[in-house]
Amino acid sequence: GEDVEQSLFLSVREGDSSVINCTYTDSSSTYLYWYKQEPGAGLQLLTYIFSNMDMKQDQRLTVLLNKKDKHLSLRIADTQTGDSAIYFCAEDPDSSYKLIFGSGTRLLVRP
Amino acid sequence: DADVTQTPRNRITKTGKRIMLECSQTKGHDRMYWYRQDPGLGLQLIYYSFDVKDINKGEISDGYSVSRQAQAKFSLSLESAIPNQTALYFCATSTSGGSNEQFFGPGTRLTVL
Numbered sequence: 001g002e003d004v005e006q007s008l009f010l011s012v013r014e015g016d017s018s019v020i021n022c023t024y025t026d027s028s029s030t031y032l033y034w035y036k037q038e039p040g041a042g043l044q045l046l047t048y049i050f051s052n053m054d055m056k057q058d059q060r061l062t063v064l065l066n067k068k069d070k071h072l073s074l075r076i077a078d079t080q081t082g083d084s085a086i087y088f089c090a091e092d093p094d095s096s097y098k099l100i101f102g103s104g105t106r107l108l109v110r111p
Numbered sequence: 112d113a114d115v116t117q118t119p120r121n122r123i124t125k126t127g128k129r130i131m132l133e134c135s136q137t138k139g140h141d142r143m144y145w146y147r148q149d150p151g152l153g154l155q156l157i158y159y160s161f162d163v164k165d166i167n168k169g170e171i172s173d174g175y176s177v178s179r180q181a182q183a184k185f186s187l188s189l190e191s192a193i194p195n196q197t198a199l200y201f202c203a204t205s206t207s208g209g210s211n212e213q214f215f216g217p218g219t220r221l222t223v224l
Contacts (some may be wrong), residue, residue, distance in 0.1 A: 040216030101153040
């Protein structure tokens with residue numbers, strides 16, 4: 001079945017790098033996504049990666065995709081206190097436009 | 112102005128009451144979605160609509176119904192609310208084709224007593 005798994009919590013110090021990991025089950029997903037949710041707000045797309053790519057970099061964000069292991073990661077360089085939020089991984093199985101979300105990883109950035 | 116708006120933002124109601132949550136978008140997108148968020152469970156898809164005449168059930172549609180009144184409006188109804196429907200509800204939109212980036216509204220916090 002379709003399932004997306006993430007660890008629940010990550011704590012880092014300001015200025016360090018953060019790495020949030022995700023595993024998914026559907027190898028037919030065309031796109032994989034990272035969304036950010038700040039307190040009291042909806043989800044905001046941070047970045048996405050096409051399934052035929054291994055890596056995508058966008059300023060402080062680096063996405064790595066290992067299709068063989070169905071593993072996706074989001075690296076945030078020079079993490080800031082404003083990066084504290086919940087980060088959701090999502091897949092688009094069968095390119096169906098019905099996203100399957102993980103349960104979210106809460107990132108806490110300590111000063 | 113926000114592209115995807117939801118009303119109300121907060122609602123407290125009693126068991127058995129009928130509730131309607133509304134979503135409007137100015138993005139001109141064809142596709143609209145309703146999700147439910149519970150702590151530790153991520154988002155679960157309730158219903159989705161790919162155009163005004165196309166409405167489909169998601170993972171957890173029991174106890175909910177929807178209406179797509181126009182391209183820009185998609186409402187979610189709880190005909191007889193129950194306490195385990197207490198959750199945060201999100202509307203989202205996307206355009207057909209491309210990367211299926213979904214744009215989310217700010218959410219409605221619903222409490223059923």
